[in-house]
Amino acid sequence: MTAYETDLPTLPVEAGDPLLDLLNGFIAELRAVGIPASLTENLDAMEAVKHVPITDRETFKYALAATLVKNQAHWKAFETVFEVYFSLRGAQYEIAADDLDEADEADGEIRAQGDRGSGGDMLSPEELAEMLYRALMRGDSEMLRAAAREAVRRYAGMEPGRPVGGTYYLYRTLRNLDLEGVLERLMDAEQHTEGDVDDFDLRLRRDEFELRIAELKRQIEAEIRRRLVADRGVEAMAKTLRKPLPSDIDFMHASREEMASLRKAIYPLTRKLAARLVRKRRHGRAGPLDFRSTVRHSLSYGGVPVEPKFRHPRPHKPDIMVVADVSGSVAAFARFTLHLVYAISSQFSKVRSFVFIDGLDEVTSFFEGTDDIAEAVHRVNTEADVVWVDGHSDYGHALGVFWDNYADDVGPRTTVLILGDARNNYHAPESWIIKALQQKARHVFWLNPEPRSYWDTGDSIVGEYAPHCDGVFEVRNLRQLEAFVDRLA
Amino acid sequence: MSHRFTDVDAVQQDLHKVDYLCDSGLAGVVYLADRLDKPVLVEGPAGTGKTQLAKSVAEMTGSRLIRLQCYEGLDEAKALYEWNYKKQLLRIQTERDADVGWDEVSDDIFSDEFLLTRPLLEAIRAVDPIVLLIDEVDRVEVETEALLLEILSEYQVSIPELGTMEALQVPLVFLTSNNTRELSEALKRRCLYLHIDYPTMEREKEIVLAKVPDIAENLADQVARVVRSIRRLELKKPPSVSETLDWARTLVLLGVQHIDADVAAETVNILLKYQSDIAKANKELATVEGIEP
Numbered sequence: 001m002t003a004y005e006t007d008l009p010t011l012p013v014e015a016g017d018p019l020l021d022l023l024n025g026f027i028a029e030l031r032a033v034g035i036p037a038s039l040t041e042n043l044d045a046m047e048a049v050k051h052v053p054i055t056d057r058e059t060f061k062y063a064l065a066a067t068l069v070k071n072q073a074h075w076k077a078f079e080t081v082f083e084v085y086f087s088l089r090g091a092q093y094e095i096a097a098d099d100l101d102e103a104d105e106a107d108g109e110i111r112a113q114g115d116r117g118s119g120g121d122m123l124s125p126e127e128l129a130e131m132l133y134r135a136l137m138r139g140d141s142e143m144l145r146a147a148a149r150e151a152v153r154r155y156a157g158m159e160p161g162r163p164v165g166g167t168y169y170l171y172r173t174l175r176n177l178d179l180e181g182v183l184e185r186l187m188d189a190e191q192h193t194e195g196d197v198d199d200f201d202l203r204l205r206r207d208e209f210e211l212r213i214a215e216l217k218r219q220i221e222a223e224i225r226r227r228l229v230a231d232r233g234v235e236a237m238a239k240t241l242r243k244p245l246p247s248d249i250d251f252m253h254a255s256r257e258e259m260a261s262l263r264k265a266i267y268p269l270t271r272k273l274a275a276r277l278v279r280k281r282r283h284g285r286a287g288p289l290d291f292r293s294t295v296r297h298s299l300s301y302g303g304v305p306v307e308p309k310f311r312h313p314r315p316h317k318p319d320i321m322v323v324a325d326v327s328g329s330v331a332a333f334a335r336f337t338l339h340l341v342y343a344i345s346s347q348f349s350k351v352r353s354f355v356f357i358d359g360l361d362e363v364t365s366f367f368e369g370t371d372d373i374a375e376a377v378h379r380v381n382t383e384a385d386v387v388w389v390d391g392h393s394d395y396g397h398a399l400g401v402f403w404d405n406y407a408d409d410v411g412p413r414t415t416v417l418i419l420g421d422a423r424n425n426y427h428a429p430e431s432w433i434i435k436a437l438q439q440k441a442r443h444v445f446w447l448n449p450e451p452r453s454y455w456d457t458g459d460s461i462v463g464e465y466a467p468h469c470d471g472v473f474e475v476r477n478l479r480q481l482e483a484f485v486d487r488l489a
Numbered sequence: 490m491s492h493r494f495t496d497v498d499a500v501q502q503d504l505h506k507v508d509y510l511c512d513s514g515l516a517g518v519v520y521l522a523d524r525l526d527k528p529v530l531v532e533g534p535a536g537t538g539k540t541q542l543a544k545s546v547a548e549m550t551g552s553r554l555i556r557l558q559c560y561e562g563l564d565e566a567k568a569l570y571e572w573n574y575k576k577q578l579l580r581i582q583t584e585r586d587a588d589v590g591w592d593e594v595s596d597d598i599f600s601d602e603f604l605l606t607r608p609l610l611e612a613i614r615a616v617d618p619i620v621l622l623i624d625e626v627d628r629v630e631v632e633t634e635a636l637l638l639e640i641l642s643e644y645q646v647s648i649p650e651l652g653t654m655e656a657l658q659v660p661l662v663f664l665t666s667n668n669t670r671e672l673s674e675a676l677k678r679r680c681l682y683l684h685i686d687y688p689t690m691e692r693e694k695e696i697v698l699a700k701v702p703d704i705a706e707n708l709a710d711q712v713a714r715v716v717r718s719i720r721r722l723e724l725k726k727p728p729s730v731s732e733t734l735d736w737a738r739t740l741v742l743l744g745v746q747h748i749d750a751d752v753a754a755e756t757v758n759i760l761l762k763y764q765s766d767i768a769k770a771n772k773e774l775a776t777v778e779g780i781e782p
Binding site for chain 1: 721
């Protein structure tokens with residue numbers, strides 16, 4: 001994964017300083033996640049925390065972030081590690097041994113809110129739902145936190161010592177809370193209480209509620225994490241809860257939340273990539289000697305060619321044809337690749353795109369005349385006609401369609417990119433088409449979103465196609481995708 | 490040496506006094522920059538107040554702001570120092586008749602008198618307190634970044650003919666970047682890193698109230714809410730804080746009391762600058778069903 005994981009020196013720590021010990025563990029974990037915290041930055045962090053009050057958690061966190069994390073994309077990963085190591089250590093977070101099934105101080109908080117009459121040991125599910133509803137309605141963050149705790153205690157069903165990550169507990173808790181239903185109820189209430197609310201107003205309130213619910217989810221997640229850490233210790237949990245950096249997220253196994261962070265990451269990435277390519281073009285070496293211009297300029301020096309002139313290099317701008325498998329698991333990969341290719345389409349003389357499952361359809365027109373690449377990609381997913389028989393990948397047939405209809409457009413300036421995992425459901429591979437394409441085209445590249453070790457297992461037939469391609473690349477995450485596109489342009 | 494700030498809260502309050510509203514994290518980084526004598530690298534989307542931060546810190550500490558605007562092709566002569574060639578020539582010509590040795594002249598013409606200071610050198614040679622702003626540092630080439638390294642870590646400039654010029658006082662340094670390219674590790678390592686994102690709804694409302702005179706509280710609240718909703722959409726260019734302020738001012742000028750769908754549709758072009766973004770926002774805001782959270 002990264003080089004930082006191994007053995008950058010850490011600070012020699014004087015024995016008996018718990019904070020330094022903790023910081024060292026913290027920094028080692030950051031490196032394990034892939035955040036490049038160097039030795040000097042490590043020293044800076046140690047220096048920085050001397051200047052801020054350790055009781056002020058927010059400032060403490062920013063002091064560490066400012067010295068250790070120098071890339072915004074790493075922030076989320078940092079935050080998770082930070083929470084595991086530091087946020088859960090305040091006195092108010094002490095967990096009693098029997099906390100997992102007994103009422104804890106959260107109850108006290110609830111009582112302090114004065115939102116229920118009786119002082120019983122447990123809230124009934126109805127009471128909890130009511131409390132949640134009110135907390136969301138008012139946007140009362142204290143109450144929201146109390147509700148999150150209560151919900152986790154009641155529904156997550158956490159068992160001490162069980163080696164699972166937080167996702168499972170999160171799922172169980174959320175399933176019981178029915179947040180969709182709560183949102184509906186909130187919106188209903190909004191619609192009926194006040195007289196003059198128009199759609200626009202309602203929309204704004206809905207956004208407000210959605211954000212509050214997102215906040216609630218975050219609280220629940222934090223609560224689960226807190227309990228897990230209390231149960232199994234910092235080091236073990238730091239490893240389990242580790243979140244990959246956006247550029248390391250696997251396309252094929254990204255959760256919904258990870259997808260969102262991928263979508264966010266791709267914008268700055270394309271911008272950077274485009275800027276880099278333009279720069280590369282502009283600062284490229286000079287072209288061959290321009291004899292005519294040199295002689296012309298030599299006239300002002302009495303015919304001595306003092307100032308040799310060079311031709312501007314004419315950069316090679318390939319025609320790109322993207323042929324992408326958009327079936328199930330590889331769809332996300334195709335989407336990001338299309339997005340990236342179109343974002344830098346000014347670097348190519350022409351881009352055409354085709355998508356297939358078992359049938360194949362050209363989707364170039366979706367991208368033409370629109371600025372909104374995300375929208376175009378969305379249309380590709382919904383409108384393109386890619387199913388021929390049953391909607392299971394059939395590379396052989398799809399390639400056949402491509403050959404019949406579009407092969408004439410493939411010329412010596414064309415670079416063909418084929419995106420897919422080559423899982424062919426045991427149909428005929430028709431690999432002669434790739435061979436023929438390779439003879440006509442400048443390059444044929446195959447990008448496979450599966451880990452290399454899975455290739456040619458099961459119904460994957462990359463090996464059939466690979467000999468006819470100019471290159472087959474494993475592209476599982478944004479980092480690899482960026483590296484490939486950089487090479488291509 | 491003495492420090493500029495007593496504690497983090499003081500920084501936050503002082504920034505507040507010069508109408509720069511921020512959270513304690515940002516204030517903490519500014520405070521640390523002073524304590525650790527380190528430059529601050531500020532990144533974030535356009536229009537969130539990166540440059541303004543440097544200006545506000547200068548105002549609040551009563552320092553002089555020296556600004557170096559970066560651009561492609563920036564070089565030593567524009568950033569650090571330059572020899573005043575014409576003056577040197579004059580000097581040589583004046584001395585032509587006098588019987589002066591070679592060594593003397595050559596020593597003479599490479600002295601302080603013939604040095605033209607550029608922003609970076611000026612910042613460390615000044616005796617009054619200085620805030621140095623190196624704006625849009627991502628615009629210079631990677632090689633040019635190296636020019637900055639010495640001054641950022643040692644607060645000194647080496648001039649071959651004169652030796653090392655050390656700082657008379659340590660300036661507060663802010664570098665801003667729009668993140669169009671990855672800055673070099675060497676540069677990042679020497680800086681504290683601060684990412685300024687779009688403000689929260691509550692904070693943005695406060696900013697609107699502070700910066701737009703005569704705006705009613707509930708209008709400011711609505712402005713902040715609408716902007717927050719728009720930022721949640723996937724847009725090419727989400728509205729910046731300065732655009733929010735422009736929009737709020739426009740609404741006040743138009744005498745709008747309450748924003749409804751029509752008003753929003755008519756004036757949204759102040760917030761958004763791309764036709765596709767405008768179309769998307771109008772379409773989205775017209776429906777009650779929200780986007781996927």
